[in-house]
Amino acid sequence: DTAVSQTPKYLVTQMGNDKSIKCEQNLGHDTMYWYKQDSKKFLKIMFSYNNKELIINETVPNRFSPKSPDKAHLNLHINSLELGDSAVYFCASKGVGSPLHFGNGTRLTVT
């Protein structure tokens, strides 16, 4: 059973479009994250939610809007996609005393 699952795995879209990436975890963790891995493999945190409440927002453009309907889900909606948004987006979750558990990543390509 996949602990942290993201959909879709691949996403190819044109500039200006709006797209969403979904993430679900079945580990019972309270905290979920979105990380961005760019073409140079740098990993940077974007958002963190704890029990549906936003606790970290790292200077990400307003075009990115996370939504957490419940503590098991953290979705990422991106408006007006730009070329520079092309990256791999990783969802992760964490419980008390546990390390981060990552999803498989969503490879977003903006053309």
Next chain:
Amino acid sequence: AQRVTQPEKLLSVFKGAPVELKCNYSYSGSPELFWYVQYSRQRLQLLLRHISRESIKGFTADLNKGETSFHLKKPFAQEEDSAMYYCALRGEAAGNKLTFGGGTRVLVKP
């Protein structure tokens, strides 16, 4: 502010040779240090955490607070060790944010 530096972007070694990945950090409090590994096109997986003081897949890492380092070592590299390795730090600040280093690609040649 918390910062993690991995000075080597690429480490290329022959199978059976020792490998050491450097990690230095900057943090004023008591951090938790981790090593994560990402095999080709797979998810990041936890490899080591300093509080466990264990050896995983032959890898060890020791937290040196004096030198603010958490280098990852393996005495005999295997081809299956080829991957991206990320050093990460979690501070005591709210949100338990995990800050990653830039990553080191390890290539183990036969």
